[in-house]
Amino acid sequence: MNQSGNNTASANEIDASCRVPLLALFGGAALWLVLGLALGFAAAMSFHAPDLFAACSCLTYGHAQAAANDLLLYGFTLPAALGVVLWIFARLSQAPLALPIVPIVAANLWHLGVLIGTVAILMGDSTGHAWLEYPRESAVLLFAAFLLIAVSAVATMGFRSNRDLYPSHWFLFAALLWFAWTYSTANLFLLSAHPPRGVVQAIIGWWFANNILFVGLALLGIGIAFYFLPKFSGRPLPGTDYVLLAFLTLVFFGAWCGVPQGAPVPAWLPAVSAFAAMLSLLPVLAVTIVVWNIGRGAGVKCFGGPLCFIKFGILSFVATGFLYLISSCPSASRVLDFTWFGFGLSQWQLLGFMGMILFGAIYEILPRIMHRDLPFPRLTQASYFCFGIGVLVYVLPLMIGGVVQGIKLGDPSVPFADVGALVLLFIRASSLGQIGLLLGALCLLLNVLVLTAQWKLGLLKIVIAAVKAPLSASAGAPGSTSAGSPLSTSGEVKS
Amino acid sequence: MKTGFSVFLAAFVALGASWFGLVYAPLQQLGRAQQTVILHSTDVWPPQRTGDVTLGLQVYRASGCVACHTMQVRQTGMANEITLTDLKDHPATDFKEFLKSLMIAPPLDACSNGILANLDHWDGKVPVTLYSGDDGSVVAALADKLKPAGVKTVTGVLTSGPDLARGWGLRQSVAADYLYDQPVQLGNLRAGPDLSLIGIRAPDLNWHLQHLYAPRSLVKGSTMPAFRFLFELRKQVDGKSSPDALVLPPEFAPAAGLEVVPTAEARHLAAYLVSLQASAPLYEAPFTPVTAAK
Numbered sequence: 115m116n117q118s119g120n121n122t123a124s125a126n127e128i129d130a131s132c133r134v135p136l137l138a139l140f141g142g143a144a145l146w147l148v149l150g151l152a153l154g155f156a157a158a159m160s161f162h163a164p165d166l167f168a169a170c171s172c173l174t175y176g177h178a179q180a181a182a183n184d185l186l187l188y189g190f191t192l193p194a195a196l197g198v199v200l201w202i203f204a205r206l207s208q209a210p211l212a213l214p215i216v217p218i219v220a221a222n223l224w225h226l227g228v229l230i231g232t233v234a235i236l237m238g239d240s241t242g243h244a245w246l247e248y249p250r251e252s253a254v255l256l257f258a259a260f261l262l263i264a265v266s267a268v269a270t271m272g273f274r275s276n277r278d279l280y281p282s283h284w285f286l287f288a289a290l291l292w293f294a295w296t297y298s299t300a301n302l303f304l305l306s307a308h309p310p311r312g313v314v315q316a317i318i319g320w321w322f323a324n325n326i327l328f329v330g331l332a333l334l335g336i337g338i339a340f341y342f343l344p345k346f347s348g349r350p351l352p353g354t355d356y357v358l359l360a361f362l363t364l365v366f367f368g369a370w371c372g373v374p375q376g377a378p379v380p381a382w383l384p385a386v387s388a389f390a391a392m393l394s395l396l397p398v399l400a401v402t403i404v405v406w407n408i409g410r411g412a413g414v415k416c417f418g419g420p421l422c423f424i425k426f427g428i429l430s431f432v433a434t435g436f437l438y439l440i441s442s443c444p445s446a447s448r449v450l451d452f453t454w455f456g457f458g459l460s461q462w463q464l465l466g467f468m469g470m471i472l473f474g475a476i477y478e479i480l481p482r483i484m485h486r487d488l489p490f491p492r493l494t495q496a497s498y499f500c501f502g503i504g505v506l507v508y509v510l511p512l513m514i515g516g517v518v519q520g521i522k523l524g525d526p527s528v529p530f531a532d533v534g535a536l537v538l539l540f541i542r543a544s545s546l547g548q549i550g551l552l553l554g555a556l557c558l559l560l561n562v563l564v565l566t567a568q569w570k571l572g573l574l575k576i577v578i579a580a581v582k583a584p585l586s587a588s589a590g591a592p593g594s595t596s597a598g599s600p601l602s603t604s605g606e607v608k609s
Numbered sequence: 610m611k612t613g614f615s616v617f618l619a620a621f622v623a624l625g626a627s628w629f630g631l632v633y634a635p636l637q638q639l640g641r642a643q644q645t646v647i648l649h650s651t652d653v654w655p656p657q658r659t660g661d662v663t664l665g666l667q668v669y670r671a672s673g674c675v676a677c678h679t680m681q682v683r684q685t686g687m688a689n690e691i692t693l694t695d696l697k698d699h700p701a702t703d704f705k706e707f708l709k710s711l712m713i714a715p716p717l718d719a720c721s722n723g724i725l726a727n728l729d730h731w732d733g734k735v736p737v738t739l740y741s742g743d744d745g746s747v748v749a750a751l752a753d754k755l756k757p758a759g760v761k762t763v764t765g766v767l768t769s770g771p772d773l774a775r776g777w778g779l780r781q782s783v784a785a786d787y788l789y790d791q792p793v794q795l796g797n798l799r800a801g802p803d804l805s806l807i808g809i810r811a812p813d814l815n816w817h818l819q820h821l822y823a824p825r826s827l828v829k830g831s832t833m834p835a836f837r838f839l840f841e842l843r844k845q846v847d848g849k850s851s852p853d854a855l856v857l858p859p860e861f862a863p864a865a866g867l868e869v870v871p872t873a874e875a876r877h878l879a880a881y882l883v884s885l886q887a888s889a890p891l892y893e894a895p896f897t898p899v900t901a902a903k
Contacts, residue, residue: 168835176673238671242792288620315793321631369627378782452799526774
């Protein structure tokens with residue numbers, strides 16, 4: 115970053131160009147995260163008091179859980195990750211964000227889409243396809259918003275001053291292609307007026323879910339982590355060989371996973387997926403080696419700082435990656451399919467891996483783009499411990515309960531009611547973790563909201579000063595007289 | 610990976626290949642599926658759905674039932690079996706000798722040891738299983754050869770697995786079962802039981818209505834949330850319940866003078882649940898219905 119030339123912008127300029135788009139993306143994301151976790155908590159309440167929402171169709175388990183899942187994925191993870199991608203691309207290009215107005219519009223479209231989708235699910239208008247519950251109008255909004263953000267991101271990448279690509283470029287650029295392709299394919303097929311016949315719908319759903327939750331999140335998360343980890347620990351990425359191996363094997367093999375073993379489809383499909391899952395151990399291993407080499411002996415202390423978040427996230431990736439792939443092999447899936455194991459695993463991927471990495475990135479980026487410190491820096495640590503412990507307390511009981519459930523379901527002499535009663539203990543224990551998650555998310559939301567409010571207050575002061583200026587000072591100053599309030603805010607926004 | 614184009618190309622080829630394999634190829638293979646003929650029958654599968662069942666599927670979707678229920682049964686084993694049910698007047702020792710003489714020609718020669726071992730300690734009691742295994746041709750050959758001898762045998766395809774032992778299905782689920790589903794909701798969590806065969810396990814519409822209104826009035830310790838929003842609580846007319854009103858046990862019944870009446874949605878959902886009867890043997894999922902074997 116020490117190149118100097120006419121084309122390269124200063125870090126301050128770059129950060130300032132990202133300010134409004136990123137605030138719009140992060141602010142909404144933090145809000146959706148809190149809402150999603152709250153809805154997930156409400157859904158889990160069904161296992162404490164099954165008649166709690168008997169008269170309230172909005173919050174019945176099937177509605178609340180689906181809305182919560184989609185809020186975590188579409189409300190929090192994707193917009194927050196896109197914001198981080200914009201910033202990383204601008205920083206790597208040493209150029210200000212291209213077309214900064216586009217992602218601002220897109221962020222609002224995106225959040226509107228999430229709002230419409232969430233309300234639709236709660237009102238019983240879900241499509242019924244896992245991870246694609248949002249109805250057509252909401253999916254169109256999300257896709258349009260995504261394309262706009264991707265245009266800005268790719269343009270920023272194109273304006274880079276150093277033509278060489280950094281490994282983060284590969285992962286994040288591929289992630290953009292991944293979402294565009296899989297989301298459009300899945301929605302065009304499943305939500306069209308003439309969807310494919312029969313079980314093909316389920317196959318497309320599995321393909322999409324795998325390519326978003328496993329490959330897509332891995333591309334985003336690893337791309338972000340490989341940008342921040344070397345920065346924080348002060349060591350370069352240890353050779354690009356392993357990184358390149360991880361990237362290529364992830365995209366080539368990971369994309370074929372996802373069809374469950376024993377699914378009611380032609381047998382070649384689960385067979386191909388199981389083989390791909392075995393090969394997909396390669397990228398997880400390669401990432402493990404890279405992270406091990408960066409972290410070993412770096413000796414950088416982090417007490418709840420951004421580095422801690424990223425470390426927690428990447429370790430979660432390694433753990434969830436291995437568990438995901440092992441659980442797709444036939445002998446394991448016979449026990450683990452249809453249990454809480456898979457549910458716990460996807461929550462770990464979303465919250466423990468992507469969530470933690472995004473928390474770290476947001477806490478790192480926010481003070482830079484705002485040119486001011488976080489209003490509550492102590493809450494960073496609080497959210498690290500609340501969220502980190504919360505994730506583990508949330509997902510581990512679910513996954514252990516899932517294994518127990520799978521073993522008991524495999525033994526027909528155990529009545530189903532007994533299996534349910536046993537698993538209920540694990541589900542109830544996991545609700546404790548949800549409280550931790552909620553507290554951690556509230557810490558983030560508080561920081562983002564107060565920071566935004568402070569910044570808007572600052573803008574307001576400037577505007578008021580500008581409006582008052584011609585009255586108190588001499589009327590001869592030509593520039594200040596035209597400073598009406600709406601114009602000057604937008605001028606301030608763009609700077 | 611020096612240029613943006615090479616990254617794009619790698620990602621494009623990788624995702625394109627998986628799109629081709631996991632989206633396009635299944636579409637070609639299954640996208641034009643038609644009804645199939647049920648094994649040993651001229652009936653077709655799956656049967657056409659009636660209107661209220663089709664509407665019921667939409668209530669199932671809208672209520673998010675798929676969050677807790679699967680609709681796919683897995684089968685871990687299948688065996689072709691032949692059972693001797695009647696010896697007529699032949700003594701058991703003669704039958705054994707006769708059976709031994711049949712074991713010379715293929716395909717029986719390959720498994721003669723197993724078949725004869727089954728009868729080592731046999732005292733002539735019927736029914737006795739002569740062969741149970743993967744090979745359908747053994748069963749066919751045995752049945753063929755034993756028929757002229759005047760003894761009676763029963764052949765069948767037996768399916769097995771934990772799901773089937775729980776009574777959740779008679780055979781594994783196959784692609785053909787979901788031909789008319791829109792959307793297809795296989796489910797991936799069994800917080801509640803599998804529903805592939807619920808229409809046979811619980812064929813009573815009123816049972817389903819009461820179960821939806823108050824699950825714990827019928828299934829003790831059930832974790833299913835109550836779906837009371839699918840029912841209407843209203844005043845009785847002239848102090849009498851209408852014919853549609855649910856007959857509830859006292860601890861679940863509404864206050865005096867009120868009655869619980871299912872809405873159209875509840876009725877459709879119950880009709881849909883009763884229609885879930887994946888009970889037809891198919892070419893790709895054969896089994897012999899137990900009632901026919903007895």
